[in-house]
Amino acid sequence: METTDQSGDAWEALCQRCGLCCFEKFEDETGIVFFTSTPCRYLDVVSRQCVIYDRRFTINPECVKLTEELVRELNWLHDECAYRRALGLSRRPGRATAASGRQKAKEPDKNGKRK
Numbered sequence: 259m260e261t262t263d264q265s266g267d268a269w270e271a272l273c274q275r276c277g278l279c280c281f282e283k284f285e286d287e288t289g290i291v292f293f294t295s296t297p298c299r300y301l302d303v304v305s306r307q308c309v310i311y312d313r314r315f316t317i318n319p320e321c322v323k324l325t326e327e328l329v330r331e332l333n334w335l336h337d338e339c340a341y342r343r344a345l346g347l348s349r350r351p352g353r354a355t356a357a358s359g360r361q362k363a364k365e366p367d368k369n370g371k372r373k
């Protein structure tokens with residue numbers, strides 16, 4: 259099992275600010291997670307930056323601090339998340355097709371255009 263230094267900046271620096279975790283998602287009755295095209299209200303969909311990043315946990319109680327333990331547990335974190343990759347967490351079978359296929363079809367790209 260890979261481990262990383264979770265202390266503050268080193269862990270935080272792993273995040274690539276891709277914004278993939280900042281879209282609403284839902285889980286069906288079989289446990290498949292679907293990513294929607296609805297971003298968090300505080301996500302700038304063009305830059306993929308959180309506009310309240312430094313105060314996100316105060317302003318938005320739904321925002322989750324991604325610790326190593328949490329990243330290992332969460333079933334909704336995107337397979338391409340830099341935290342997952344840094345921890346050596348493999349792609350989940352059956353998930354890539356269902357989740358990223360939907361995401362590719364609906365999430366806006368870096369220019370804010372819907373695919």
Ligand code: SF4
Nearest residue numbers: 273274277279339340
């Ligand atoms: S999906 Fe992972 S790498 Fe991308 S913004 Fe979220 S925490 Fe950062």
